[in-house]
Amino acid sequence: xxxxxxxxxxxxxxxxxxxxxxxxxxxxxxxxxxxxxxxxxxxxxxxxxxxxxxxxxxxxxxxxxxxxxxxxxxxxxxxxxxxxxxxxxxxxxxxxxxxxxx
Amino acid sequence: xxxxxxxxxxxxxxxxxxxxxxxxxxxxxxxxxxxxxxxxxxxxxxxxxxxxxxxxxxxxxxxxxxxxxxxxxxxxxxxxxxxxxxxxxxxxxxxxxxxxxxxxxxxxxxxxxxxxxxxxxxxxxxxxxxxxxxxxxxxxxxxxxxxxxxxxxxxxxxxxxxxxxxxxxxxxxxxxxxxxxxxxxxxxxxxxxxxxxxxxxxxxxxxxxxxxxxxxxxxxxxxxxxxxxxxxxxxxxxxxxxxxxxxxxxxxxxxxxxxxxxxxxxxxxxxxxxxxxxxxxxxxxxxxxxxxxxxxxxxxxxxxxxxxxxxxxxxxxxxxxxxxxxxxxxxxxxxxxxxxxxxxxxxxxxxxxxxxxxxxxxxxxxxxxxxxxxxxxxxxxxxxxxxxxxxxxxxxxxxxxxxxxxxxxxxxxxxxxxxxxxxxxxxxxxxxxxxxxxxxxxxxxxxxx
Numbered sequence: 001x002x003x004x005x006x007x008x009x010x011x012x013x014x015x016x017x018x019x020x021x022x023x024x025x026x027x028x029x030x031x032x033x034x035x036x037x038x039x040x041x042x043x044x045x046x047x048x049x050x051x052x053x054x055x056x057x058x059x060x061x062x063x064x065x066x067x068x069x070x071x072x073x074x075x076x077x078x079x080x081x082x083x084x085x086x087x088x089x090x091x092x093x094x095x096x097x098x099x100x101x102x
Numbered sequence: 103x104x105x106x107x108x109x110x111x112x113x114x115x116x117x118x119x120x121x122x123x124x125x126x127x128x129x130x131x132x133x134x135x136x137x138x139x140x141x142x143x144x145x146x147x148x149x150x151x152x153x154x155x156x157x158x159x160x161x162x163x164x165x166x167x168x169x170x171x172x173x174x175x176x177x178x179x180x181x182x183x184x185x186x187x188x189x190x191x192x193x194x195x196x197x198x199x200x201x202x203x204x205x206x207x208x209x210x211x212x213x214x215x216x217x218x219x220x221x222x223x224x225x226x227x228x229x230x231x232x233x234x235x236x237x238x239x240x241x242x243x244x245x246x247x248x249x250x251x252x253x254x255x256x257x258x259x260x261x262x263x264x265x266x267x268x269x270x271x272x273x274x275x276x277x278x279x280x281x282x283x284x285x286x287x288x289x290x291x292x293x294x295x296x297x298x299x300x301x302x303x304x305x306x307x308x309x310x311x312x313x314x315x316x317x318x319x320x321x322x323x324x325x326x327x328x329x330x331x332x333x334x335x336x337x338x339x340x341x342x343x344x345x346x347x348x349x350x351x352x353x354x355x356x357x358x359x360x361x362x363x364x365x366x367x368x369x370x371x372x373x374x375x376x377x378x379x380x381x382x383x384x385x386x387x388x389x390x391x392x393x394x395x396x397x398x399x400x401x402x403x404x405x406x407x408x409x410x411x412x413x414x415x416x417x418x419x420x421x422x423x424x425x426x427x428x429x430x431x432x433x434x435x436x437x438x439x440x441x442x443x444x445x446x447x448x449x450x451x452x453x454x455x456x457x458x459x460x461x462x463x464x465x466x467x468x469x470x471x472x473x474x475x476x477x478x479x480x481x482x483x484x485x486x487x488x489x490x491x492x493x494x495x496x497x498x499x500x501x502x503x504x505x506x507x508x509x510x511x512x513x514x515x516x517x518x519x520x521x522x523x524x525x526x527x528x529x530x531x532x533x534x535x536x537x538x539x540x541x542x543x544x545x546x547x548x549x550x551x
Contacts, residue, residue, distance in 0.1 A: 022496055022500075023499055025454045025457040026454030026500075026503075027450065029454070030450035078503055079502070079503060082503055083510050085443050085446070086440065086443050086447065086507065086510040086514050088440075088443065
């Protein structure tokens with residue numbers, strides 16, 4: 001979990017994914033579309049991916065990835081991101097965290 | 103005293119027994135001559151031919167009957183007296199049921215016996231109705247067993263009951279004949295019903311393919327026990343019905359310029375009703391994701407413009423903007439942003455779906471033609487399939503997120519608009535889909551040259 005938090009604080013937008021996960025691909029695309037350049041950590045390709053995945057699962061969502069952190073704080077999984085995007089909150093969060101400017 | 107139960111022929115055993123539940127000619131015990139009791143009850147000899155074979159198979163075991171059996175086979179005499187049967191009842195006892203079940207009167211058993219074979223035995227009246235080789239064989243068999251048995255029978259009792267027995271025999275024959283006729287009629291009825299059923303099924307299949315929405319009967323238990331697709335189709339039909347009712351209510355309220363409070367209640371109901379269908383789709387997707395994705399539960403025109411198992415939120419908003427005027431600046435901005443957000447989310451999900459398809463294709467296409475033995479290939483194949491299965495499983499997730507997007511869009515729209523505007527928006531959405539559905543019907547019913 002420490003490693004997760006550590007990585008999450010390194011950039012305004014951080015997404016933990018897996019290379020095999022297509023939903024992660026969708027969320028990544030959404031962030032790119034918004035102009036954000038999130039830091040992507042593919043858990044199936046980094047050294048202690050398994051432990052991080054375990055830690056992420058403990059955060060409460062069914063699937064460990066995608067796990068989105070904005071401004072160092074855990075925002076949620078795909079469902080949360082889409083819901084937040086629809087009501088405009090996602091954009092605001094990104095602006096507040098200085099991930100995007102408009 | 104017990105009766106020896108003999109198994110009749112291996113594989114035919116059950117068939118024989120069920121085919122003629124109670125007619126089981128008996129193999130006499132050494133001391134069972136003249137024993138009372140009769141397990142031969144009335145029944146149709148449905149499979150006498152087999153029985154005959156198996157009987158022949160086993161009859162060797164019977165004491166003293168073997169030579170008789172050969173004699174039976176060759177003889178073609180038809181004897182119609184009661185003597186044979188009565189004695190047969192008593193002496194031939196190959197029974198399945200325990201002794202306790204036996205009817206133990208000498209007169210009674212004759213009747214029962216008569217139900218099954220006596221009718222056959224009488225050559226003149228009955229063979230004319232059902233004249234098959236099988237039945238003829240039955241005749242012979244019946245008669246000849248009787249003949250054989252009479253060798254060792256006790257004749258004295260029979261002579262005294264001659265008259266009564268004759269009459270009873272005739273009655274039995276008549277009853278058996280009627281029974282046969284009834285059975286024939288019933289079987290014919292079954293056959294024609296079966297044919298009709300197959301025809302209907304084919305029709306249904308054809309109609310389904312053409313996209314006509316067909317809901318099964320309103321039978322609750324039937325729909326719930328069926329597969330997920332069928333159950334969902336029924337649920338969706340019910341949902342549509344309810345939706346139409348609510349929309350009519352809403353329209354009436356809008357047209358009558360109802361108070362805001364009342365309007366709000368109805369609008370909230372409609373919104374809650376939308377939540378219902380998303381919940382139902384979620385449940386159905388767990389059972390059969392492909393059914394939802396295929397859109398077979400929608401009409402053809404709806405299906406054509408479907409996106410990941412449902413409507414496109416961004417499209418819906420586009421057609422609403424014009425109908426919702428006047429909108430405040432803030433509302434306009436809100437609707438515009440909403441439209442853009444839903445479009446972006448749709449694009450993201452579409453790209454994810456494309457990535458999924460590509461990944462799946464790569465997995466399935468990855469067949470390395472190895473010259474090694476078959477075991478290696480099989481392991482490869484199985485590994486491929488396992489991976490592909492995993493990827494397919496993620497489809498449900500995409501459908502869930504697509505529905506989530508639709509739901510969130512509707513709710514956000516409701517938040518941006520006033521109650522009255524929401525009411526008009528919901529009416530407009532419903533109008534659009536109704537017309538699309540009507541279009542589908544027209545299209546399907548169009549005259550074709």
